[in-house]
Amino acid sequence: MSNKILVISGSVSPVETSYSAELTKKFIEEYRKTNPNDTFEYLDLNEVAMASKTLTRATMGNYFNEEDSIKYIKQLKSVDKVIMVSPMHNFNVTALVKNYLDHVLLANETFSYKYSKKGDAIGLLEHLKVQILTTQGAPYGWYLWGNHTEYLKGTWEFVAAKVNTPVLLAGTKTEPLSKLSPTEAVKTIEKEIIAAAQTF
Numbered sequence: 001m002s003n004k005i006l007v008i009s010g011s012v013s014p015v016e017t018s019y020s021a022e023l024t025k026k027f028i029e030e031y032r033k034t035n036p037n038d039t040f041e042y043l044d045l046n047e048v049a050m051a052s053k054t055l056t057r058a059t060m061g062n063y064f065n066e067e068d069s070i071k072y073i074k075q076l077k078s079v080d081k082v083i084m085v086s087p088m089h090n091f092n093v094t095a096l097v098k099n100y101l102d103h104v105l106l107a108n109e110t111f112s113y114k115y116s117k118k119g120d121a122i123g124l125l126e127h128l129k130v131q132i133l134t135t136q137g138a139p140y141g142w143y144l145w146g147n148h149t150e151y152l153k154g155t156w157e158f159v160a161a162k163v164n165t166p167v168l169l170a171g172t173k174t175e176p177l178s179k180l181s182p183t184e185a186v187k188t189i190e191k192e193i194i195a196a197a198q199t200f
């Protein structure tokens, strides 16, 4: 059996110097070793208009339209797995990722309150398995109140996806990682990447 995998990237760095692009490349390389027949679809959020559209009073009325919202929800329903990539921007995911999530987290499409007894939501994407790949300039632990990795994990679990152990490359702006190329920096967490790729 082969799986369809959607790779959603919200980094704004030039691809050649992006730590998260290198992390994604390495993760997919490892994943393919055990899953050679799976197919990949790439969604670079820099290249789609919806990810630059913010929900405001003015845009609210037409925010969840076919082109910006429903199309991407259908895409999530058409794949088996998602790899979600985001660097930390100001203690959270990038605005591209937030705008993407604002468009696809839609009641009765990706989650529902309808059948819930206790008043909590029921996720509607239980077919999905998600791998989170994140980066941040600071080492892990400098400000635990800003945790984009946990935010993404909780958000995907909210829509009932099964989230594999996330991989975080932390400290890209501090030594020693800041002195390394993205390839060398990613190598420092190679074991974690391989372990995650094997369980995804």
Ligand SMILES: Cc1cc2nc3c(=O)[nH]c(=O)nc-3n(C[C@H](O)[C@H](O)[C@H](O)COP(=O)(O)O)c2cc1C
Binding pocket: 011, 012, 013, 017, 018, 019, 020, 021, 087, 088, 089, 090, 091, 092, 135, 136, 137, 138, 139, 172, 173
């Ligand atoms: C606008 C902006 C805001 C950032 N905010 C944070 C932050 O709050 N915390 C942090 O640790 N790193 C922060 N960084 C650093 C990035 O997370 C880090 O450089 C990341 O590796 C860049 O993305 P890349 O993985 O595509 O290279 C910020 C970078 C930019 C450009």
